[in-house]
Amino acid sequence: xxxxxxxxxxxxxxxxxxxxxxxxxxxxxxxxxxxxxxxxxxxxxxxxxxxxxxxxxxxxxxxxxxxxxxxxxxxxxxxxxxxxxxxxxxxxxxxxxxxxxxxxxxxxxxxxxxxxxxxxxxxxxxxxxxxxxxxxxxxxxxxxxxxxxxxxxxxxxxxxxxxxxxxxxxxxxxxxxxxxxxxxxxxxxxxxxxxxxxxxxxxxxxxxxxxxxxxxxxxxxxxxxxxxxxxxxxxxxxxxxxxxxxxxxxxxxxxxxxxxxxxxxxxxxxxxxxxxxxxxxxxxxxxxxxxxxxxxxxxxxxxxxxxxxxx
Ligand code: NAD
Ligand code: UDP
Numbered sequence: 588x589x590x591x592x593x594x595x596x597x598x599x600x601x602x603x604x605x606x607x608x609x610x611x612x613x614x615x616x617x618x619x620x621x622x623x624x625x626x627x628x629x630x631x632x633x634x635x636x637x638x639x640x641x642x643x644x645x646x647x648x649x650x651x652x653x654x655x656x657x658x659x660x661x662x663x664x665x666x667x668x669x670x671x672x673x674x675x676x677x678x679x680x681x682x683x684x685x686x687x688x689x690x691x692x693x694x695x696x697x698x699x700x701x702x703x704x705x706x707x708x709x710x711x712x713x714x715x716x717x718x719x720x721x722x723x724x725x726x727x728x729x730x731x732x733x734x735x736x737x738x739x740x741x742x743x744x745x746x747x748x749x750x751x752x753x754x755x756x757x758x759x760x761x762x763x764x765x766x767x768x769x770x771x772x773x774x775x776x777x778x779x780x781x782x783x784x785x786x787x788x789x790x791x792x793x794x795x796x797x798x799x800x801x802x803x804x805x806x807x808x809x810x811x812x813x814x815x816x817x818x819x820x821x822x823x824x825x826x827x828x829x830x831x832x833x834x835x836x837x838x839x840x841x842x843x844x845x846x847x848x849x850x851x852x853x854x855x856x857x858x859x860x861x862x863x864x865x866x867x868x869x870x871x872x873x874x875x876x877x878x879x880x881x882x883x884x885x886x887x888x889x890x891x892x893x894x895x896x897x898x
Pocket of ligand 2 (some may be wrong): 665796
């Protein structure tokens with residue numbers, strides 16, 4: 588075995604791909620999850636590997652284990668799920684970060700935080716670079732997630748400065764792919780499931796808001812490369828695909844790729860929904876020698892195939 592690695596949120600969408608990749612590189616992987624949005628079906632196949640273990644645990648409570656590395660992913664990521672119990676969402680981000688940083692400090696493990704483009708809020712700088720401090724509403728319905736993640740970044744930097752904990756912070760932009768929960772509520776999975784079922788495609792607002800969509804395999808490569816950077820590199824580093832699309836363009840693409848008869852309907856736009864989002868990835872290019880390889884059409888075809896098989 589290579590390293591022993593803890594993945595919190597390992598049964599979720601990103602976590603399950605990360606566990607698979609780390610196992611394929613001959614590491615021992617402990618997947619910790621409370622199954623709030625994750626699912627055992629995402630990781631069941633990995634259990635055949637003797638290097639894989641699962642632990643039901645909630646990271647708002649301390650957890651002890653001897654590991655070399657920690658990837659801290661535990662946190663609901665879809666607005667409907669993180670807004671379901673906003674106080675719990677903040678506890679997960681903040682108390683979870685304190686617990687995992689405390690663990691990293693005790694066992695001298697390297698720890699990576701899955702932060703988010705949401706730290707930029709509804710950005711008035713475009714595209715977003717890591718040195719942009721963001722435009723975030725501290726009291727809105729998205730704040731439990733955005734401010735929780737911002738506080739987690741603060742904790743990571745303070746544990747690094749005060750206690751010399753070896754940290755890495757990545758800011759993930761909208762990512763999609765197989766293993767997303769059909770009820771996840773985020774735009775790509777919603778539109779694909781609706782298109783395949785022939786149901787109305789629900790665009791919130793007029794669909795002119797933009798997002799830049801990254802396929803899961805590109806993100807996983809970027810995460811591993813970040814973890815393997817030299818000790819002096821802490822991030823934050825943006826990981827995302829700079830190809831930007833409006834939500835209306837995304838809906839039209841998915842209707843065309845699925846050859847669906849679904850009609851587009853417009854629903855009300857949730858408050859504080861960011862109008863635009865696009866990563867500047869010059870830092871990731873320079874430090875990680877990384878850039879996304881998979882175009883939106885190619886990634887959507889793979890994701891549509893996954894959901895077709897699930898239905
Ligand atoms: P997901 O909801 O599929 O996965 C989150 C996982 O964390 C789930 O398995 C859930 O059960 C688990 N979890 C939630 N609260 C927990 C707690 N208190 N204790 C233990 N486990 C808990 O979402 P995802 O898309 O895989 O996101 C993973 C991480 O990446 C999250 O931290 C998210 O904020 C971050 N992120 C994701 C995206 C994206 O586009 N997918 C973008 C930015 C940031
Ligand atoms: N969205 C939409 N229809 C849906 C789900 C989402 O129009 O069924 C919109 C949402 O309002 C937002 C964009 O798609 O403008 C991305 O939403 P998602 O929840 O995927 O991610 P986030 O807003 O956190 O980037």
